[in-house]
Amino acid sequence: MNDNLESLLTYRRRKTRVVYVGDIGVGGDNPIRVQSMTIADTMDTAATAKEIVQLVEAGCEIVRVTAPSIHEAENLKNIKAELKKLGVKVPLVADIHYTPNAALIAAEYVEKVRINPGNYADKKRFEQREYTDAEYQQELERIEEKFKPLVLKCKALGRAMRIGTNHGSLSDRIMNRYGDTPEGMVESALEFVRICQKYDYHDIILSMKASNPQVAIQAYRLLAARMDELGMDYPFHLGVTEAGDGEEGRIKSAVGIGALLEEGLGDTIRVSLTEDSVYEVPVALQLVRKFNELNQGDSRLKRAGMTTPGDDINGASLRLPYPFAYNRRDTIECDLVYYRIGKGNIPRVELTLGSDFLHETNRAIDEVAAMLGNNGNGRLPVISQSRKEAELKCETLHVYPRTPRELSELSFLKHGLSDRGRYLPIAVDVTSLIPIVKRVPPLADRIVFQFWKDTRSETVMAVIDSARKHGLPIEWQIQLGGVSSELNAGFLLNAIDEILSHCNEADCWNILFSLSGEAMETSVVRSYRFLAGRLDALGANLPILLRYQSGGAFDDILLDAAVQLGALLCDGIGDAIHIEANAPAKDLLRLSYNILQATRQRISKTEFISCPSCGRTLFNLQTTTERIKSKTSHLKGVKIAIMGCIVNGPGEMADADFGYVGAGPKKVNLFVGKECVERNIAEEIADERLIELIKTHGKWVEP
Numbered sequence: 224m225n226d227n228l229e230s231l232l233t234y235r236r237r238k239t240r241v242v243y244v245g246d247i248g249v250g251g252d253n254p255i256r257v258q259s260m261t262i263a264d265t266m267d268t269a270a271t272a273k274e275i276v277q278l279v280e281a282g283c284e285i286v287r288v289t290a291p292s293i294h295e296a297e298n299l300k301n302i303k304a305e306l307k308k309l310g311v312k313v314p315l316v317a318d319i320h321y322t323p324n325a326a327l328i329a330a331e332y333v334e335k336v337r338i339n340p341g342n343y344a345d346k347k348r349f350e351q352r353e354y355t356d357a358e359y360q361q362e363l364e365r366i367e368e369k370f371k372p373l374v375l376k377c378k379a380l381g382r383a384m385r386i387g388t389n390h391g392s393l394s395d396r397i398m399n400r401y402g403d404t405p406e407g408m409v410e411s412a413l414e415f416v417r418i419c420q421k422y423d424y425h426d427i428i429l430s431m432k433a434s435n436p437q438v439a440i441q442a443y444r445l446l447a448a449r450m451d452e453l454g455m456d457y458p459f460h461l462g463v464t465e466a467g468d469g470e471e472g473r474i475k476s477a478v479g480i481g482a483l484l485e486e487g488l489g490d491t492i493r494v495s496l497t498e499d500s501v502y503e504v505p506v507a508l509q510l511v512r513k514f515n516e517l518n519q520g521d522s523r524l525k526r527a528g529m530t531t532p533g534d535d536i537n538g539a540s541l542r543l544p545y546p547f548a549y550n551r552r553d554t555i556e557c558d559l560v561y562y563r564i565g566k567g568n569i570p571r572v573e574l575t576l577g578s579d580f581l582h583e584t585n586r587a588i589d590e591v592a593a594m595l596g597n598n599g600n601g602r603l604p605v606i607s608q609s610r611k612e613a614e615l616k617c618e619t620l621h622v623y624p625r626t627p628r629e630l631s632e633l634s635f636l637k638h639g640l641s642d643r644g645r646y647l648p649i650a651v652d653v654t655s656l657i658p659i660v661k662r663v664p665p666l667a668d669r670i671v672f673q674f675w676k677d678t679r680s681e682t683v684m685a686v687i688d689s690a691r692k693h694g695l696p697i698e699w700q701i702q703l704g705g706v707s708s709e710l711n712a713g714f715l716l717n718a719i720d721e722i723l724s725h726c727n728e729a730d731c732w733n734i735l736f737s738l739s740g741e742a743m744e745t746s747v748v749r750s751y752r753f754l755a756g757r758l759d760a761l762g763a764n765l766p767i768l769l770r771y772q773s774g775g776a777f778d779d780i781l782l783d784a785a786v787q788l789g790a791l792l793c794d795g796i797g798d799a800i801h802i803e804a805n806a807p808a809k810d811l812l813r814l815s816y817n818i819l820q821a822t823r824q825r826i827s828k829t830e831f832i833s834c835p836s837c838g839r840t841l842f843n844l845q846t847t848t849e850r851i852k853s854k855t856s857h858l859k860g861v862k863i864a865i866m867g868c869i870v871n872g873p874g875e876m877a878d879a880d881f882g883y884v885g886a887g888p889k890k891v892n893l894f895v896g897k898e899c900v901e902r903n904i905a906e907e908i909a910d911e912r913l914i915e916l917i918k919t920h921g922k923w924v925e926p
Contacts, residue, residue, distance in 0.1 A: 259494075
């Protein structure tokens, strides 16, 4: 994929074979399918059937049910019978871990069987050993002996199979040869795929799930590339496991799933939330809606890429990020009044002033105070704010004066903020003020200029001269609005080259770039990749502000903003983010920081890795998660995993500092990293033991 620049710059769905799950076609030209998983006890036939009905009514097309033992596998027959009695027809998937015998029974009754290659034929012992090639081959032969009966049975009955790799449950064999890496995840799945192909069985769907969206994205990309090399065309099931709940869980899922959908990867998805399963479905439907419309010939498909004829997207013109490992784009620093961006500094959060400072100066001052969370410029004492809230503040304010009078009123805004002890950098858009641009610098901490197709060279030089005389940084905001899809790339190339030429002539390099305009509606990710790729190909390693603009309400843009900005941040692109939408500043701040947290770019609070409930869960996962959050959510930077059972528990602990895992009815195991340090603790005292463990390791602070 790293050689196929077009796949990162143009939306084109990956071509796959069609695999039928019952009557539902997955892959090919079929819509991207939505599925979920029941959380009721599989042995409770009525409760499981009722939940399945609710999922189907919500729009779920495929439903997964756990079968941890032979008893649950056998009860799938009764669940199917109950659904038939209720007049509900939906394909069921049996979720199998550790129990091949249960898989063989489940295949009799369901349309698809999900197996985890990390534990289908292996037990996780975290053993460290070196395998000779001969020993490794013996292990593969042992796996084939255990796996072959299921392959032959699914083939004979016409059942589909998902080979579902999980980052947290790779086998010791894979871990010792490939490590806890995307490469190991891919090879774990391919070992089982090769066995299927040996017996001419091809009704396979694959997944590469992880709780870290970055890891999931890299693993799916690598799997697609490896399958292209091997001539395989199996569909993909997308998901971010242990995403959590609420807004945070939705954002983390949107980042991991949406980034892949943007690249044409994915044929069915499941959003995993620590909530009742029915709440997963609307999120999944919203994530796939745009892509299903594009795949069905929506006219926006013509505007979804950055393609141009000729050499505009070859390796000489662009240098795009390596897709299989995270590396943040290396840039020079841009100096701002209170901080710097680029060159390894944390990504900053910026907002636009919504109030009319010309007529509502006091209201504008109140709005800015809210953006700062009563923190001033960050160097002032925190007033009546918790540690968690103190992090959520705007770090640059954007204003758009359009007339000389509005520019004059800006001075009243600055003085009013100063009088209240509120300080933050102000970025002033000078696009409408070029005749009086020399009057702007005393009121600005950054000059912003919108570069249009018809921008004149003398205008660019006037902006540069004004900024240089006062030592101000310039944000070059290239406007893509009104430019047809066929000209986007050509226009961007010319705009970048012209701006850099003028900056080079004036030796002005305290600059950053951003994009804006109507043409960004369906191509935020691809447009910014193009911008970064062009700058890097020219050796112009300048910072980039990621700008997301929408006239929609907050609930409508939450997932899309997470997809667009999250995909870029996971690529290592972006030194600041700026979300403009019809929403209060506090909501936009929370969304911005949640996106940065989900992409592991900036940690501003505790990171919770909590799995969705299912029939295996050994305690009430939702109430337990809420309870632990209430006691530990002030521990900035600490990662706590909350798992209902042991299926993915030990492995996922590797991505967490501490783990709280169900060990049995009302019993809990506690982990430090992937090591279990306390076993079978009574649930009623487990919370306090977890806190003691955090204290013992020096990561506790008082609320």
